[in-house]
Amino acid sequence: MLHQISGSIAVAKAIALCRPQVIPCYPITPQTHIVEHLSTLVKSGQLQNCAYENVDSEFSSMSFCIGASAAGARTYTATASQGLLYMMEAVYNASGLALPIVMTLGNRSIGAPINIWNDHSDAMSARDAGWIQLFVESNQQAVDVHIQAFKLAEALSLPVMVNMDGFILTHAITRVDMPDQQQVDEFLPPFVPRQQLDTAAPLSIGAMVGPDAFTEVRYLAHHKQKEALSIIEQQAEEFAEIFGRDSGGLVKSYDAEEAELVIVTMGSVVGTLQELVAELRAQGQSVGILSLRSFRPFPALAICRLLQNAKQLIVFEKSFAVGMGGILASEVHMAVQSHKLQIHSVIGGLGGRTISKKSLHRMIEQAFNGTLAAEVFLDLDEATVEAELQRQQDDQTSGPAAENILRDMGVVSASKTH
Amino acid sequence: MSKCEQDMPTEQKVKFYQTGTFTVGNRLLDEEFRTVQATQERSNSIDSGHRACQGCGQALGARYALDAAMRATDNHIIAANATGCLEVFTTPYPETAWSIPWIHSLFGNAAAVVSGIAARLKAEGDTQTRVVAQGGDGGTTDIGLGCLSGMFDRNDDVLYICYDNGGYMNTGVQRSSATPGGARTATTMPVGEHPGSSFNTGKFLPSIAMAHEIPYVATASVHDLHDLERKVEKAMSFRGSRYIHINVPCPLGWGSEPALTIKLARMGVECGLVPLFEAESGELTASTKIRYQIPVEDYLKLQRRFSHVLKPANSDELEAIRALAQKNIRRFNLR
Numbered sequence: 001m002l003h004q005i006s007g008s009i010a011v012a013k014a015i016a017l018c019r020p021q022v023i024p025c026y027p028i029t030p031q032t033h034i035v036e037h038l039s040t041l042v043k044s045g046q047l048q049n050c051a052y053e054n055v056d057s058e059f060s061s062m063s064f065c066i067g068a069s070a071a072g073a074r075t076y077t078a079t080a081s082q083g084l085l086y087m088m089e090a091v092y093n094a095s096g097l098a099l100p101i102v103m104t105l106g107n108r109s110i111g112a113p114i115n116i117w118n119d120h121s122d123a124m125s126a127r128d129a130g131w132i133q134l135f136v137e138s139n140q141q142a143v144d145v146h147i148q149a150f151k152l153a154e155a156l157s158l159p160v161m162v163n164m165d166g167f168i169l170t171h172a173i174t175r176v177d178m179p180d181q182q183q184v185d186e187f188l189p190p191f192v193p194r195q196q197l198d199t200a201a202p203l204s205i206g207a208m209v210g211p212d213a214f215t216e217v218r219y220l221a222h223h224k225q226k227e228a229l230s231i232i233e234q235q236a237e238e239f240a241e242i243f244g245r246d247s248g249g250l251v252k253s254y255d256a257e258e259a260e261l262v263i264v265t266m267g268s269v270v271g272t273l274q275e276l277v278a279e280l281r282a283q284g285q286s287v288g289i290l291s292l293r294s295f296r297p298f299p300a301l302a303i304c305r306l307l308q309n310a311k312q313l314i315v316f317e318k319s320f321a322v323g324m325g326g327i328l329a330s331e332v333h334m335a336v337q338s339h340k341l342q343i344h345s346v347i348g349g350l351g352g353r354t355i356s357k358k359s360l361h362r363m364i365e366q367a368f369n370g371t372l373a374a375e376v377f378l379d380l381d382e383a384t385v386e387a388e389l390q391r392q393q394d395d396q397t398s399g400p401a402a403e404n405i406l407r408d409m410g411v412v413s414a415s416k417t418h
Numbered sequence: 419m420s421k422c423e424q425d426m427p428t429e430q431k432v433k434f435y436q437t438g439t440f441t442v443g444n445r446l447l448d449e450e451f452r453t454v455q456a457t458q459e460r461s462n463s464i465d466s467g468h469r470a471c472q473g474c475g476q477a478l479g480a481r482y483a484l485d486a487a488m489r490a491t492d493n494h495i496i497a498a499n500a501t502g503c504l505e506v507f508t509t510p511y512p513e514t515a516w517s518i519p520w521i522h523s524l525f526g527n528a529a530a531v532v533s534g535i536a537a538r539l540k541a542e543g544d545t546q547t548r549v550v551a552q553g554g555d556g557g558t559t560d561i562g563l564g565c566l567s568g569m570f571d572r573n574d575d576v577l578y579i580c581y582d583n584g585g586y587m588n589t590g591v592q593r594s595s596a597t598p599g600g601a602r603t604a605t606t607m608p609v610g611e612h613p614g615s616s617f618n619t620g621k622f623l624p625s626i627a628m629a630h631e632i633p634y635v636a637t638a639s640v641h642d643l644h645d646l647e648r649k650v651e652k653a654m655s656f657r658g659s660r661y662i663h664i665n666v667p668c669p670l671g672w673g674s675e676p677a678l679t680i681k682l683a684r685m686g687v688e689c690g691l692v693p694l695f696e697a698e699s700g701e702l703t704a705s706t707k708i709r710y711q712i713p714v715e716d717y718l719k720l721q722r723r724f725s726h727v728l729k730p731a732n733s734d735e736l737e738a739i740r741a742l743a744q745k746n747i748r749r750f751n752l753r
């Protein structure tokens with residue numbers, strides 16, 4: 001049924017349709033509305049047989065998920081940014097213990113400086129945590145991919161993180177086709193745990209593993225992620241059959257196969273890019289988009305195949321590894337190392353900075369006329385950066401850089417007189 | 419019939435152990451009063467073959483506590499463990515000493531993991547299966563306190579047991595917030611102006627648990643295993659959060675003879691440093707009286723971690739320990 005609702009409410013409704021049994025939560029912008037709405041669904045009895053708990057921290061929240069999942073519950077939680085970092089030890093533990101927890105990440109930057117707006121730094125901080133990490137482009141996909149996430153998690157006995165851009169998606173009110181319960185039940189059978197704490201069949205979970213077996217246990221985790229590559233594709237097909245929509249899958253090509261210039265990216269920026277690229281193609285420019293819907297497992301082969309004809313790549317990402325550069329860029333680089341390709345790493349949208357169509361257009365033009373650098377920070381205010389570098393050189397006690405920069409930019413709250 | 423059974427004497431000689439104490443030997447009691455360990459029905463929640471040190475108080479305490487919890491629930495216990503000695507010595511991969519469903523996740527999250535298990539049981543409507551979380555003093559009073567306090571706050575239906583050996587033993591005996599004042603640890607060496615762990619610091623978790631006004635809080639000691647079992651069974655008669663803090667001597671960390679574990683546990687209580695009491699909903703309901711108070715020195719001198727305290731130059735430290743014993747006696751009504 002069609003609804004005009006926010007991304008968060010849509011996701012909460014989708015989660016409820018998946019019949020989770022345990023939901024611990026902890027507030028953090030921009031995911032909070034999801035867990036708020038779930039609390040109402042449980043409290044009002046619309047979501048039954050579900051234990052919902054306000055816990056004391058994100059670390060508790062993920063630990064709570066670990067216990068619940070190990071006890072055989074279909075388990076869900078959501079977080080973002082600092083919350084993900086705060087729970088990180090448990091995030092690794094959940095995947096190490098192979099527990100099929102589903103978590104939404106309302107993608108947000110990581111401080112300091114503290115910043116509540118969207119980028120992908122939080123998701124990237126967990127890139128080696130052993131979770132399956134899916135990205136969505138729209139709120140419709142957010143709904144659809146969450147439903148697939150439970151099925152995927154349970155098929156593999158691995159946790160799945162669904163990444164949706166904070167504010168841009170979580171807070172956006174758009175039209176969403178909400179599936180009905182019958183469809184979801186058909187797609188998603190009841191949870192059959194691979195391992196379960198059960199008094200009728202006692203087992204120990206979480207034993208100490210020494211050098212003799214650690215490599216094998218870790219390799220198995222890698223192997224399972226590789227298995228996920230085909231399962232994600234299968235499930236997307238199965239989903240399309242029941243729900244009549246293409247959602248999910250490993251990658252989505254928007255004319256990438258035949259384009260000379262391909263922009264590789266993830267998340268909601270695909271929406272903006274799609275509009276721009278359609279216009280440029282109408283003008284005869286050979287440009288396409290490759291949207292990664294799965295980041296872990298990394299669909300290297302699918303990327304490679306879709307970029308057969310490309311001559312130039314722009315890897316556009318909303319995060320980077322400080323001191324190294326684009327994270328996605330380096331992974332894409334590895335995937336296409338056999339192709340002779342020019343690859344530009346463009347980093348944009350950090351901490352919620354608007355990614356304008358105009359800036360993207362300029363970026364594409366520069367790529368075509370050979371002036372786009374190998375590493376670009378989109379819309380970087382170089383004068384401000386220069387001024388701060390100069391200040392630091394001139395004065396050993398120049399103070400905190402973030403505050404200096406804000407003052408230079410004339411942001412009122414940072415003024416010394418306040 | 420197995421060889422072992424054939425060899426078993428039909429009548430066992432009564433052995434008066436713990437002579438010189440005021441403890442009644444198990445076999446002198448009527449059957450109904452005997453410990454779970456004395457019965458053939460004991461569940462052996464932690465089976466033999468684990469890797470604890472000789473004379474480990476924690477191994478003993480955990481075994482009694484879990485078997486008592488099993489008896490109280492008709493064998494429907496799921497247990498979780500924080501990282502620490504108990505976790506490490508019971509589960510060297512691929513072996514496990516646990517014969518009950520058991521999970522270890524992290525050092526600081528046992529309370530939250532177990533709350534998650536309890537949530538699943540609640541969602542299922544399973545009122546028979548109960549959960550027990552276990553942690554060392556470090557995993558409980560320091561790194562796990564946030565999760566534990568959250569569990570108390572929500573009053574989740576969990577029994578949390580802290581095995582207090584007064585330090586981070588698994589990592590080589592460092593100070594925790596439960597390390598007694600004056601004690602030597604690897605991070606509080608007997609050097610400098612104030613040798614050993616400092617005084618007027620640290621936390622007494624049973625009081626913190628009481629401040630949460632959870633249904634039941636108790637302290638126990640491995641020298642009185644009847645009392646320990648009784649408290650565990652009593653804890654299982656409540657719903658909501660329950661907390662039991664068990665004093666467990668650690669020969670390795672304390673520098674004591676393995677054979678003295680029980681004796682030390684008893685002396686800790688008898689000198690006043692280890693108060694035994696129970697509390698319900700934040701109010702003290704019972705305390706174990708000290709019949710013959712022994713001087714704290716008698717207790718301290720059997721532990722190398724306190725050897726410097728007994729030197730004349732450190733009489734201030736000794737005085738501070740004596741004062742703590744007296745304070746416990748007043749505060750918890752021990753005489």
Ligand SMILES: Cc1ncc(C[n+]2csc(CCOP(=O)(O)OP(=O)(O)O)c2C)c(N)n1
Pocket residue numbers: 476501502503504525526553554555556557558581583585586587588589594
């Ligand atoms: C987050 C984290 N920090 C530190 C450690 C290292 N560590 C493991 S066990 C332990 C000490 C445990 O002390 P305690 O809880 O008192 O248990 P004990 O070993 O004394 O029984 C420490 C510090 C860890 N495993 N995880």
Ligand code: SF4
Pocket residue numbers: 469470471472473474475476477503504507583587588667668669670671
């Ligand atoms: S170090 Fe102490 S607590 Fe750990 S196993 Fe040895 S005696 Fe037990």
Ligand SMILES: [Mg+2]
Pocket residue numbers: 554555556581582583584585586587594
């Ligand atoms: Mg300890």
